[in-house]
Amino acid sequence: MKTLDWIVLIGTLSFIVIYGVWKTRGSKNIEGYLKGDNTMKWWTIGLSIMATQASAITFLSAPGQAYDDGMRFVQFYFGLPIAMVILSITVVPIYHKLKVYTAYEYLENRFDLKTRVLTAILFLTQRGLAAGFTIFAPSLILSTLLGWNIYYTNLVIGLMVIIYTVSGGTKAVAQTQKYQMGVILLGMVAAGILVVKLMPENVGFVDALEIAGKTGRLNVVDLEFDPTSKYNIWSGLIGGGFLALSYFGTDQSQVARYLTGSSIGQSRLGLLFNGIIKIPMQFFILLIGALVYVFYIFQPAPLFFNNVIEERTIQSEVGAEYLDKKERYDNINTEKRQYAIGYLEALDEGNDLEAKKKVQALQQADKKSKAVKKEALSVIEKADPNADTNDTNFIFLTFVINYLPAGLVGLIIAVIFSASMSSTSSELNALASTTIVDIYKRLYKKNASERHYLNASKVFTMFWGVYAILFAMYANRLGTLIEAVNKLGSLVYGTILGVFLVAFYMKNIKARETFIAAIISESIILLCFFFTDIPFLWYNVIGSLIVLIVAYLLKILRPDSNITSNN
Structure with a gap:
């Protein structure tokens, strides 16, 4: 990296951290720290939702996937707009009406404490590891391609996030994510324009698309129904739809984003904004990868990018x-x-x-x-x-380092840092919220002061930040990073979604049946993961359906059950 790249990188990241600390200083209570005093407008909510989902892994792995396998990964998101509409109609009003801090708090109102704690623990287990992934993934690539020390890179990313997330809580996360998304979009647009500009003079954008299409890199839609295929329109609409319902409807890292809305309408608009923008954004990121493939037809292409x-x-x-x-x-x-x-x-x-x-x-x-x-x-x-013989994660950044001009290299690396920081900050904030509200305050310290809970929230935010850094330090092979993260989520999202679907739509089913069904569902999903070749997107469908079916059957077998919910 040249001096100009370092100036752009350090300047961008310093501004984000300092702005986040300054803008959100002085939270007085847990309401402000965990819910941002319910003051957020829809555009801030929408950008925050997008920034939480669009981790560094998205910008490192997705272009590489398009380079190797074409753009069919975009089908993964086809169910997302439908999920956003369903959640806006059904889930958002419930959360706002009950004024909950976390999604799992609702489950105690509907079922009982053990169901709430079970789903909270499933979330903490999965999201705690995912926070380590979001730090480790960019560190791995940057350390390999730029020769940086991976441990120092992990530490820098983690500490920057901890500083402003501990300081300002949810407000700091939302405010910084607006600017992080700005950096991300600017960097990716610049990369997309330059990959076309760097083509031979007689090869224009349309020509590049022609070549990409003829070599199978523009395979956006696959209409064939094949349960063994990871990415087709059916796995995207059904499996991806169930995953989106679970992720945006029950994962606290996303629920916390729209719980900050100043009204039900603002929260709904934030979700719908994400549903409209996400597919075009992901399409564009994958298109960059397809264009990079064409670029390397006209330039010496590495046999192996690591x-x-x-x-x-x-x-x-x-x-x-x-x-x-x-x-x-x-x-x-x-x-x-x-x-x-x-x-x-x-x-x-x-x-x-x-x-x-x-x-x-x-x-x-x-x-x-x-x-x-x-x-x-x-x-x-x-x-x-x-x-690790999978070099997908190295393709895009190799192109950036070798061919983009000084300044833009620093900007793209700032994109990667910003994306990692935006996702990690949401995760740490959500982990702290769930720990303090669903575990600590509910089970251990029920009647402490607001100041105590505020300080405890900051301590737990710091704890999860250190946990994520330590996981990143000791993580090794991850394979295809973007798939690794989605697989990890799919191991628990189906079960959690099933519990919430029972809670929302099957009012006659009580706590005991739901809890047993959740345990059975999670056990079967783990068996599928270890002993079958079922594509991971279908885990979300399988897990949800098992909870619904088993809970219903248990209700039929115990029609005179005296078990009642707390609702």
Whole structure:
């Protein structure tokens, strides 16, 4: 990184932290610290919701996924707008009417204490680990590509978040996320424009889309119903829809964002804003990855984007074998370049027959390059059986570091830091809220003063921040980062959503049936994870349906049950 990059990076991050501390100083009670005194407007809520979901993993992994696999990952979000409408109609009024601090507080009103505590513990377990992921993911990539010390990078990200989140609570999270989203959008738009500008002079934006489409990188929609496929329109609408209902309706890191709304209408508008903007934003991020793929057709493309592992392989006893694969890959890439140029020339000349021949040749060359890369990954595993052979997370940042001008490199790295900080701050705030309201205040210290709970909230925020940093320090292989985080959430979201669906819509089912159904559901989901190949998006559907069905069956088997809820 050049001096200008450091100035942009340090200046951007310093402004966000200082602004967050200054703007939200002086919380007097737990209401202000955890709910922002219910003063937030819809645009702040909407941007905060988006910033919470759009972690650094989104901007590191998503372009790489499009580079390798095309844009079909966007289908993951197709169920989100529907979920936002459902939550706006049903869930938001309930939370506002009851004036709850957390989503799980409602469950004690509807069922009993043990159901509330169970869902809170499931959330704390999953979200505590996820907070470590959101710190570790960018640190891993930045340390590998820039040579930074991964432990110092973890520490810097974690401490910056702790400073303003402990200081200002929910208000600090919401206020800083507005500017973090601004930095993120500015950086990604700049990267998208420059990847097109850096193409050869005779290759424009439309030409790049033509090549991306013909090589399968614009595979946005797959209409085939295939339960074994991770990403198609059905897994997106059904599995992704259930995941969105659970994440935005029951995960405190998101619920806390719209609980700060000054009214039901403001909270609803914030959710609907997210439902409208999220898919186009994710489409654009994936499109950048597809364009980076086209860019590397016209430039020397790395065989493996994690240069540390690649260099280690070259220095090993199988180095000659790897270099042979690399030479073959480079030769195929040269062929792809020639076929792509020939295809565009044939299009300009209106020669459809020649264009078709060049496309077929380009597609065959693309298949050959994938086959050679697969062989190269086997060589890497020979050199080091424990090596992570998934380089998806390194693709976009490799392009940024090697080809973007000074200043913009610093801005993109600021994007990654900002995204990590925005997600982590929401997670720490939500973890502290759930710990203080659902565990500490409810079970251990029921009648303390407002000042005591405010100080305890800050202590728990700091505790979870340190916990996340420690997890990040000791985390190692994560595979595809964006999938790792969603898999982790899917292990518990289905069960939690099922409990809330029973609470909202099955009023005759009581606490005992729901609690037993939740335990059974979570056990089955863990069995599916460890012993089956079911794609993770379906865990959300399976978990929810098991809770609903088992709770209903238990009610039928015990029609004269004297167990009543607290409602």
